[in-house]
Amino acid sequence: AEVEETLKRIQAHKGVIGTIVVNAEGIPIRTTLDNSTTVQYAGLLHQLTMKARSTVRDIDPQNDLTFLRIRSKKHEIMVAPDKEYLLIVIQNPCE
Amino acid sequence: MKVHNFSKLFLLDKIIYCCYLNIQVFDEQGKDVTPRPLYRPEPNASLHKQSKILSTQDFSGATGSDFLSSLSTHQTSGINASLVGPFSRTYGSSSISKSTISTTESMADEIVEPGSRRDTAISLSGKENIREQLTKEDIDRRVDIYLTETETIWLLDMPTVMVSVESEDAEKLQERNKIYIELCKNKAGNDCFVERMMQTLNGAPKNKEMQCDKILMEDKGMMATSWDLYDSFNALETTLTSSITERSSRPTSVSSSKSNVTKDRERTTSTTSTDRESIASSSIIDLESVILARIHEEEEDHSEAILKSEKFQQDLFFMERVLMENVFQPKLAAYRQLPVLIAQEEILPPSLERLWSYTCEWSDGHNVSSMAWNKLNPDLLAVGYGQFGFKEQKKGLACCWSLKNPMWPERIYQCDHGVTALDFSLANPNLLAVGMYNGTVAVYNVQTHNTTAVLDSSESFDKHIGPVWQVKWIEQDRGTTGDDKGEILISVSADGRITKWLIRKGLGCTDLMKLKRTASERKKLTGEKKSEALISRQAPGMCFDFHPRDTNIYLAGTEEGHIHKCSCSYNEQFLETYRAHKGPVYKIAWNPFSTDMFLSCSADWSIILWRQDSVRPILTFSSTTNVVHDIMWSPKSAFVFAAVNEGQVEIWDLSVSTLDPLIVTFPNPGVKFTTVLFARNTDCILIGDSNGTVSVYELRNMIASDSNKV
Numbered sequence A: 001a002e003v004e005e006t007l008k009r010i011q012a013h014k015g016v017i018g019t020i021v022v023n024a025e026g027i028p029i030r031t032t033l034d035n036s037t038t039v040q041y042a043g044l045l046h047q048l049t050m051k052a053r054s055t056v057r058d059i060d061p062q063n064d065l066t067f068l069r070i071r072s073k074k075h076e077i078m079v080a081p082d083k084e085y086l087l088i089v090i091q092n093p094c095e
Numbered sequence B: 001m002k003v004h005n006f007s008k009l010f011l012l013d014k015i016i017y018c019c020y021l022n023i024q025v026f027d028e029q030g031k032d033v034t035p036r037p038l039y040r041p042e043p044n045a046s047l048h049k050q051s052k053i054l055s056t057q058d059f060s061g062a063t064g065s066d067f068l069s070s071l072s073t074h075q076t077s078g079i080n081a082s083l084v085g086p087f088s089r090t091y092g093s094s095s096i097s098k099s100t101i102s103t104t105e106s107m108a109d110e111i112v113e114p115g116s117r118r119d120t121a122i123s124l125s126g127k128e129n130i131r132e133q134l135t136k137e138d139i140d141r142r143v144d145i146y147l148t149e150t151e152t153i154w155l156l157d158m159p160t161v162m163v164s165v166e167s168e169d170a171e172k173l174q175e176r177n178k179i180y181i182e183l184c185k186n187k188a189g190n191d192c193f194v195e196r197m198m199q200t201l202n203g204a205p206k207n208k209e210m211q212c213d214k215i216l217m218e219d220k221g222m223m224a225t226s227w228d229l230y231d232s233f234n235a236l237e238t239t240l241t242s243s244i245t246e247r248s249s250r251p252t253s254v255s256s257s258k259s260n261v262t263k264d265r266e267r268t269t270s271t272t273s274t275d276r277e278s279i280a281s282s283s284i285i286d287l288e289s290v291i292l293a294r295i296h297e298e299e300e301d302h303s304e305a306i307l308k309s310e311k312f313q314q315d316l317f318f319m320e321r322v323l324m325e326n327v328f329q330p331k332l333a334a335y336r337q338l339p340v341l342i343a344q345e346e347i348l349p350p351s352l353e354r355l356w357s358y359t360c361e362w363s364d365g366h367n368v369s370s371m372a373w374n375k376l377n378p379d380l381l382a383v384g385y386g387q388f389g390f391k392e393q394k395k396g397l398a399c400c401w402s403l404k405n406p407m408w409p410e411r412i413y414q415c416d417h418g419v420t421a422l423d424f425s426l427a428n429p430n431l432l433a434v435g436m437y438n439g440t441v442a443v444y445n446v447q448t449h450n451t452t453a454v455l456d457s458s459e460s461f462d463k464h465i466g467p468v469w470q471v472k473w474i475e476q477d478r479g480t481t482g483d484d485k486g487e488i489l490i491s492v493s494a495d496g497r498i499t500k501w502l503i504r505k506g507l508g509c510t511d512l513m514k515l516k517r518t519a520s521e522r523k524k525l526t527g528e529k530k531s532e533a534l535i536s537r538q539a540p541g542m543c544f545d546f547h548p549r550d551t552n553i554y555l556a557g558t559e560e561g562h563i564h565k566c567s568c569s570y571n572e573q574f575l576e577t578y579r580a581h582k583g584p585v586y587k588i589a590w591n592p593f594s595t596d597m598f599l600s601c602s603a604d605w606s607i608i609l610w611r612q613d614s615v616r617p618i619l620t621f622s623s624t625t626n627v628v629h630d631i632m633w634s635p636k637s638a639f640v641f642a643a644v645n646e647g648q649v650e651i652w653d654l655s656v657s658t659l660d661p662l663i664v665t666f667p668n669p670g671v672k673f674t675t676v677l678f679a680r681n682t683d684c685i686l687i688g689d690s691n692g693t694v695s696v697y698e699l700r701n702m703i704a705s706d707s708n709k710v
Helices: A002-011 A035-059 B084-091 B098-109 B136-140 B170-186 B226-237 B241-266 B282-294 B296-308 B310-335 B532-537
Strands: A016-023 A028-031 A068-071 A076-081 A085-091 B351-358 B368-373 B380-385 B396-402 B411-415 B419-424 B431-436 B441-445 B468-476 B486-493 B497-503 B507-514 B541-546 B553-558 B562-567 B576-579 B585-590 B597-602 B607-611 B619-621 B628-633 B640-645 B649-653 B663-665 B673-678 B684-689 B694-700
Touching (some): A035 B226, A085 B310, B368 B673
Parallel strands (some): B541 B585
Antiparallel strands (some): A016 A085, B419 B431, B431 B441, B486 B497, B553 B562, B597 B607, B607 B619
């Protein structure tokens, strides 16, 4: 489907280190990384996303978190959260 | 009388008694050393209550006061309540007399307790061993605890009596009052009254120690954030309560099961605070295993559903764009002409700098034949792919590219024939008109993801027979017909007709002009006969351009090299003919600023600048021996235009030089440039080539000039 195509394109994109899709319980549905790394990313990012969402909503309960980007020295982690899943992409933006 | 102050009250649903009294302890010699109970209640201690509630009452002295009736905590499975025995014993300490027992009994009556049970008298040897197992439901069952205040118990009440002044006894009473007051006054130094002190004998106090089981305490914490409250409030109001509670009960059941799991594992009475958001790291694995065991089937359905959900698609779409942004960020910033922090010291000559290119696997191998910007969104580009020559024809393609994703087009429309012309509509910016090599004109709606054309001219009567070389949407004053300014689609094709298409239940068209072959005289043609003779007498039209100010006048270029100036109101005659080109005129462009001038380019290697009123050209530019495919005036300056021929891209600046182009750029070897387009909102140009790549170049260091007339 189109979803598969887009997902493949993202995974094959230049600089993308890994792509993870986890469901609401933290179980990875799709991943291009090994299991331990995936579980680690999923767990940690889930907590961070919850905290970020809580922060946004505490300020204004009608607001909600749509996208989260964490830029680190080595790469950039992008998280698209939702009630049912988490889409995580780790990219190494080439300088 | 001693005062015991126990301020905790424990409520049990069913009592768990440990079997104190049937235990017998023997030491090595076989002697019975069973510890004997400290307290032996008097045999006639009536109804010493072993009630379910261990009421520890706070009573002070003799005056009645309100009792703390119940402070209860809900017992969970981990706590053994072996508290009944010892409490009941200390209850009756050595100094309690019978009377107090009875009073406390009566006081205890006033405590409301659901389902309380009274056990009968305790006997030393055979205390009832009542043990009831707490069943699981009982623990979880909600128990209602009612707190009430007991009535105030008066021990001495002497209310004041009021007597009216006018009654019979009034005088006597007043007398008595007076006497009493006198007495009080005289009391102080009077001999009749002597002060004496008395001492009461206190009984010898005795300390008594006892031991009880450790009191298990449990804390429970919840975090109520403001969005949590908001959510719960909204959940009550909406009609989707069922689905929401279902979803929220799942996480709560998850968290409670997790807490059970951790308790069973640890078996200590540490405080467990069930915070919804913090997951203890040790129990992540527990959690996962528990979840997997319980909700396994639900999950499988869900993961598929997640991948197919629309929200997921949308998120993927955004994610891709974000990725692109990361990769292309400096180039995009240059495109938008964000100011560069490093100030440039030297004055560099004007140059073209390549930013990026739009290309994807679909477009590889196709020839870029035309490009057009969207009128509403200046970041949306439509590119048509189709071969120019007759022999090279293959299936064509029209793609819509967005600035935000240079690696994959937003829309891909596949056409049976090569696409030769494209234009976006102004009135309806989502309509894209496409002209094809077989003469078909199709209109696509780019808003939807539908890949079929909205309108197609392949079935209309007067469709074009030759390749459509240009399409354009023109706004016209149609004052004569009574309509307001409307927009019509105009196309020119190799069958020599310039036709106006009307969107009325499909595409209907009328001819604006038929381009006739002219020698030195003009011939008139009558009628609209479609016969062989007509075709040979018509000159294939290659391009046209409407006057920027007056939309009735337009110029048409033909394959013979003539440029005709025509008017929409006359469709029989040309107003003017400009002859100078020796080869087919590929493109005509009016100068957007000084509207008397126009430019034309042709296969005879030259670009000619004309003035509207003169039949002779003003200036001719010929710099190469290559066919010039495309020209375009810059939207920012009256002097600058870009020309593309097969071997290079030239930027001409007429204010600088009329003999040589300002900038010349060469393509990659093996690739020919075919089309050029200026960007409206920025100083960049787009160049399409024969390999399907559209490259974006930035014009740097151009001398800014105002839009003056030449």
